Amino acid sequence: MNIYLTFDYELFFGENTGTVQDCLINPTAQLFSFAKQKDVHYTFFVDVGFLIAAEKYPELNNDLNLVKNQVNEMVALGHDVQLHIHPHWEKATWDKVWSMNINESYKLSDFPQDELVAIVRKYKTYLDELIGKETFVFRAGGWCIQPFSLLKNVFLELGITIDSTVFPGGYLQTKDYDVNFLKAPKKSKYQFENDVCEEVENGSFTEYSIASYRYFPSFYWWLYGLGRIFPKRHKMLGKGNFISQGGRKWSALTSFSDYHVSTDGYFAKKLEASLQKAINLEHEEFVTIGHPKSCSVYSLIKTKQFIDKYHLVHHFKTFDRN
Numbered sequence: 110m111n112i113y114l115t116f117d118y119e120l121f122f123g124e125n126t127g128t129v130q131d132c133l134i135n136p137t138a139q140l141f142s143f144a145k146q147k148d149v150h151y152t153f154f155v156d157v158g159f160l161i162a163a164e165k166y167p168e169l170n171n172d173l174n175l176v177k178n179q180v181n182e183m184v185a186l187g188h189d190v191q192l193h194i195h196p197h198w199e200k201a202t203w204d205k206v207w208s209m210n211i212n213e214s215y216k217l218s219d220f221p222q223d224e225l226v227a228i229v230r231k232y233k234t235y236l237d238e239l240i241g242k243e244t245f246v247f248r249a250g251g252w253c254i255q256p257f258s259l260l261k262n263v264f265l266e267l268g269i270t271i272d273s274t275v276f277p278g279g280y281l282q283t284k285d286y287d288v289n290f291l292k293a294p295k296k297s298k299y300q301f302e303n304d305v306c307e308e309v310e311n312g313s314f315t316e317y318s319i320a321s322y323r324y325f326p327s328f329y330w331w332l333y334g335l336g337r338i339f340p341k342r343h344k345m346l347g348k349g350n351f352i353s354q355g356g357r358k359w360s361a362l363t364s365f366s367d368y369h370v371s372t373d374g375y376f377a378k379k380l381e382a383s384l385q386k387a388i389n390l391e392h393e394e395f396v397t398i399g400h401p402k403s404c405s406v407y408s409l410i411k412t413k414q415f416i417d418k419y420h421l422v423h424h425f426k427t428f429d430r431n
């Protein structure tokens with residue numbers, strides 16, 4: 110199995126973004142150490158919008174330099190750095206804290222076509238210049254990549270040929286989110302052209318789906334309960350707030366749901382079971398999603414155990430080392 114441990118490297122976008130130190134620097138440093146010990150590498154999808162927004166405020170210079178240095182350290186350590194876009198940073202302003210205007214700017218499709226194209230060009234150019242490499246893999250902020258036809262031409266222009274946003278069976282429709290992967294091929298890798306959920310042989314783009322897992326309500330009762338009972342072990346290290354996912358929390362507590370395989374928090378409990386499921390399905394790729402900000406003491410232990418147990422059994426890969 111080819112295993113891709115991927116992390117979306119970003120702050121929170123709710124009322125409280127959390128700090129650069131807690132959400133990014135410290136948990137990422139711990140992830141680095143696990144990888145180094147076993148010579149495995151990760152893919153980091155770097156939220157460039159934050160960096161571009163922070164450039165406008167001299168008082169954020171220190172934070173900005175910490176993050177830029179860590180992104181360069183990723184590359185120096187052999188990790189893969191690729192493009193992650195949360196376009197609402199376009200409308201974020203800083204005055205002691207970040208104020209975010211998520212409304213009608215959370216996803217790229219909220220912007221007029223010319224602005225959308227300009228954002229993708231600007232963010233990719235910024236990241237490529239920062240790391241001194243050409244990025245070619247994309248993950249949409251909040252998994253909002255639909256309709257893909259809006260992005261197709263600018264991706265072709267910029268040489269973005271791989272996407273890793275889809276988790277088959279995923280569905281999240283709220284005023285901010287527009288995610289519908291119910292029809293996505295139940296494959297770990299496929300090619301597509303105009304629609305990320307429709308396989309097209311010899312299509313211009315390749316989807317490396319994030320692995321999906323069927324979580325039962327009892328899982329979420331533990332997930333929400335453990336953070337309260339054992340906060341030191343189970344609370345997220347990045348102390349910020351997510352934006353609302355509408356009724357997803359309640360529906361997850363009451364009925365089974367397909368969601369992505371993740372190294373975040375209590376989700377890390379299912380890493381091994383999910384890998385076994387992917388092996389049973391004869392998938393060739395196993396892509397996990399995680400966020401340094403959502404790591405907990407528990408999830409870091411689980412992630413390290415996963416690497417220690419499987420680094421000689423499976424291939425831990427990145428996109429630029431294929």
Ligand SMILES: [Zn+2]
Nearest residue numbers: 117119250251
């Ligand atoms: Zn993100």
